Amino acid sequence: MKVLAEDVVERARGGDEAAFRAIVETYSRDVFRLAFRITGNEEDAEDAVQETFLRAYQKLKGFESRSSLGTWLYRVTANSAIDVVRRNKRHENRRAPLEEDPPSQAAQEGAVFGSQLRDLLDSSLSGLSELERSAFALRHFQECTLAEVSEALGITVSAAKQALFRAVRKIRKTLAPLSRSTP
Amino acid sequence: MKHPPEEDLILYYYGELVDESELGTHVAGCSACREELLSLEGLLKRVGAQPVPERGPDYGREVWSRLEAHLPRPRRQASTAWWLVAAALLLAATFLAGRLSTRWNDASPMPGASLRERILLVALGDHLERSERLLLELANGGSAGAGNERAMATDLVRTTRLYRQTARQLGDGGAANTLEELERVLLDASHEPETEEGRLSLKERIEELDVLFKLRVLQTNVHHREVQLAARRF
Numbered sequence: 368m369k370v371l372a373e374d375v376v377e378r379a380r381g382g383d384e385a386a387f388r389a390i391v392e393t394y395s396r397d398v399f400r401l402a403f404r405i406t407g408n409e410e411d412a413e414d415a416v417q418e419t420f421l422r423a424y425q426k427l428k429g430f431e432s433r434s435s436l437g438t439w440l441y442r443v444t445a446n447s448a449i450d451v452v453r454r455n456k457r458h459e460n461r462r463a464p465l466e467e468d469p470p471s472q473a474a475q476e477g478a479v480f481g482s483q484l485r486d487l488l489d490s491s492l493s494g495l496s497e498l499e500r501s502a503f504a505l506r507h508f509q510e511c512t513l514a515e516v517s518e519a520l521g522i523t524v525s526a527a528k529q530a531l532f533r534a535v536r537k538i539r540k541t542l543a544p545l546s547r548s549t550p
Numbered sequence: 551m552k553h554p555p556e557e558d559l560i561l562y563y564y565g566e567l568v569d570e571s572e573l574g575t576h577v578a579g580c581s582a583c584r585e586e587l588l589s590l591e592g593l594l595k596r597v598g599a600q601p602v603p604e605r606g607p608d609y610g611r612e613v614w615s616r617l618e619a620h621l622p623r624p625r626r627q628a629s630t631a632w633w634l635v636a637a638a639l640l641l642a643a644t645f646l647a648g649r650l651s652t653r654w655n656d657a658s659p660m661p662g663a664s665l666r667e668r669i670l671l672v673a674l675g676d677h678l679e680r681s682e683r684l685l686l687e688l689a690n691g692g693s694a695g696a697g698n699e700r701a702m703a704t705d706l707v708r709t710t711r712l713y714r715q716t717a718r719q720l721g722d723g724g725a726a727n728t729l730e731e732l733e734r735v736l737l738d739a740s741h742e743p744e745t746e747e748g749r750l751s752l753k754e755r756i757e758e759l760d761v762l763f764k765l766r767v768l769q770t771n772v773h774h775r776e777v778q779l780a781a782r783r784f
Binding site: 375384385386388389391392393394395396399400403404409416417420421424425488489491492506507508512513528531532535536538539542543 | 556557560561564566590593594596597598600602603605609610611612613614616617618620621622704707737740741
């Protein structure tokens, strides 16, 4: 994640709208990436981006640790994305719970080099709980350390580890046939 | 060493295992664990390879433009003078937004309105001229102190925003777009770091948006309107 000059963050905390704009323009793409990984679709991710910065604007005065603005924003993003997912029923409709509706063996085998592969991978992620998905997205896609994941999600490092373990296990379970059918 | 649990393999993959050497040694000598680790790596790499829809370099600005109108702004405790100035500017913009487009209306307004409009046109013309001077200075890497330029840019941003918002509300898209680009560049100028690299970056943006040219077109429209009103007096 990019780093802004300290004085910009300070001015934004003091209510300087132009400085807050600099924060928005600097972090929008990172926020979108994380939001997309958590929500799983562009429309929800865009909603989450909007909500993230609205919340950040309201709460920035309470932000004290300048050095971890990025991590703080990740936390706001994860919460916003989770809320958007909860609110939007369209997301629920796309969900295919792992235990109840696993992809067929034939679909898995046929998906190896096709567009279905992406669907299968998406499906494996949508089978995760919100916490698992957020922890996995932060650790796997955003390459945060587990300490940063715990800080961003407001949980202990141990809880972050457990969420990551559960996420990986579920993903492995869904995608295991792929590893047997491909090199 | 016993076969490591799956949790350790996951931590190893992410480089989060406290003692990696022990597990590494075990995996090197244990084909079952090596296969298990390779399987885990293969799957996680597949997941990681899934692309995120790309967002362009202007995405941050797009987000801001969507966000700006929704920000809950605290009540200002500005002086009465500020509101008087703002009111005057809004009045000016109200007059101008409908008149800066190509559809010039020659119908005479009520008595006294022409004089008032002329005064307001002069105010807008002065604002555009000040903005142009600052942008020229920035584009040419002028010698004025960076602090002065920033202060001037910050000052001009507020006024530009008022004109821009009013022009947009009144449907003069051309004037509003030019004022929006001017506002963006001025905002950039008010935040640009005091480095050579920052100055070059700002200069590039001014040239890229062609904002000086657009500003001059707007100034010309304002000037023509001033001339029209002056001619009516005779």
